[in-house]
Amino acid sequence: MSYLKTTEDVYRKAALEPEVGLCCTTTPVWQLPGLDIPPRMLEMNYGCGSTIHPRDLVNEPTVLYVGVGGGMELLQFAYFSRRPGAIIGVDVVDEMLDACRANFAEAEKRNPWFRSEFVALRKGDALHLPVADASVDVAAQNCLFNIFKERELRRALEEMYRVLKPHGRLVMSDPICEQPMPDHIRADERLRALCLSGAMPLRDYLALITDVGFGTVEVRARRPYRVLSPNRYEVDELIYIESVEVAAIKDPMPADGPCIFTGRTAIYFGDEPFFDDGKGHVLVPDQPLAVCDKTAAALEALGRDDILVTPSTWFYDGGGCC
Numbered sequence: 118m119s120y121l122k123t124t125e126d127v128y129r130k131a132a133l134e135p136e137v138g139l140c141c142t143t144t145p146v147w148q149l150p151g152l153d154i155p156p157r158m159l160e161m162n163y164g165c166g167s168t169i170h171p172r173d174l175v176n177e178p179t180v181l182y183v184g185v186g187g188g189m190e191l192l193q194f195a196y197f198s199r200r201p202g203a204i205i206g207v208d209v210v211d212e213m214l215d216a217c218r219a220n221f222a223e224a225e226k227r228n229p230w231f232r233s234e235f236v237a238l239r240k241g242d243a244l245h246l247p248v249a250d251a252s253v254d255v256a257a258q259n260c261l262f263n264i265f266k267e268r269e270l271r272r273a274l275e276e277m278y279r280v281l282k283p284h285g286r287l288v289m290s291d292p293i294c295e296q297p298m299p300d301h302i303r304a305d306e307r308l309r310a311l312c313l314s315g316a317m318p319l320r321d322y323l324a325l326i327t328d329v330g331f332g333t334v335e336v337r338a339r340r341p342y343r344v345l346s347p348n349r350y351e352v353d354e355l356i357y358i359e360s361v362e363v364a365a366i367k368d369p370m371p372a373d374g375p376c377i378f379t380g381r382t383a384i385y386f387g388d389e390p391f392f393d394d395g396k397g398h399v400l401v402p403d404q405p406l407a408v409c410d411k412t413a414a415a416l417e418a419l420g421r422d423d424i425l426v427t428p429s430t431w432f433y434d435g436g437g438c439c
């Protein structure tokens with residue numbers, strides 16, 4: 118059976134009857150003043166993180182959301198962008214689009230500020246987005262792209278890159294796994310569709326994103342997600358899966374490679390008023406400066422005993438060197 122057929126089957130069922138906890142992780146659901154998420158919509162939260170970051174949503178952005186699920190994140194995006202058509206939701210499964218529409222109707226009753234017309238729902242495939250070139254400011258997907266095998270994942274990322282305006286943001290959440298995933302598990306279309314076996318190491322995931330052309334990447338969160346255990350799956354050892362939240366910005370690619378922020382900082386504690394690396398990074402005593410991994414490595418290579426370069430926290434949400 119093709120990946121698309123299996124995925125459609127899995128999500129047709131999950132649209133007709135909510136499968137609570139399908140992709141659940143420890144990311145808290147955004148509960149905001151004046152936002153009342155309908156219970157069924159909450160039960161259909163099939164995300165493995167959050168793609169909602171108020172900081173991404175200034176200046177009335179147009180938001181594209183691919184793989185709508187029950188529509189919870191679309192409603193949350195609409196909370197910040199309250200105008201007709203501000204959000205475009207795309208899904209390949211008719212029943213999921215219908216469920217999302219029904220959940221919006223209920224959301225309208227519970228949220229006086231919300232109107233279904235804030236979200237334009239379109240039938241479409243992540244690999245052939247029904248969206249014009251350079252037309253959206255923010256593109257998001259939550260727990261969908263991990264379902265794809267590498268060729269399709271590359272294609273899906275290229276599509277997101279195509280539809281984003283220059284400096285637009287791709288915000289994503291997906292499972293990752295640093296251990297080798299056995300081939301028969303990785304190839305299992307159903308486990309992939311359930312967001313369990315398509316996970317790849319974070320380094321490979323980031324490389325695919327930057328290969329497509331995104332010049333800046335932020336790793337915003339990294340959390341425990343699942344285990345595949347020998348008593349429940351055909352594996353010889355326990356496989357630990359995390360989920361990651363990432364934002365990729367359509368900045369031009371720097372000549373010396375992408376800027377990837379993983380929560381590293383540099384702290385200067387020398388006797389001079391500041392330290393300047395001559396490449397745009399000025400370190401002031403006692404003020405940690407967020408730096409991308411490239412700059413962190415370059416500062417470490419200086420071997421100075423008055424600069425501390427801190428390790429990745431995998432929680433980066435602003436500031437920076439590039």
Ligand SMILES: C[S@@+](CC[C@H](N)C(=O)[O-])C[C@H]1O[C@@H](n2cnc3c(N)ncnc32)[C@H](O)[C@@H]1O
Binds near residue numbers: 164207208
């Ligand atoms: C794991 S669910 C995530 C739903 C939603 N993002 C959330 O966080 O609750 C995956 C979603 O992607 C949709 N989907 C699956 N394959 C797709 C494709 N090729 N193109 C667009 N949507 C797809 C499914 O119907 C489902 O709504």
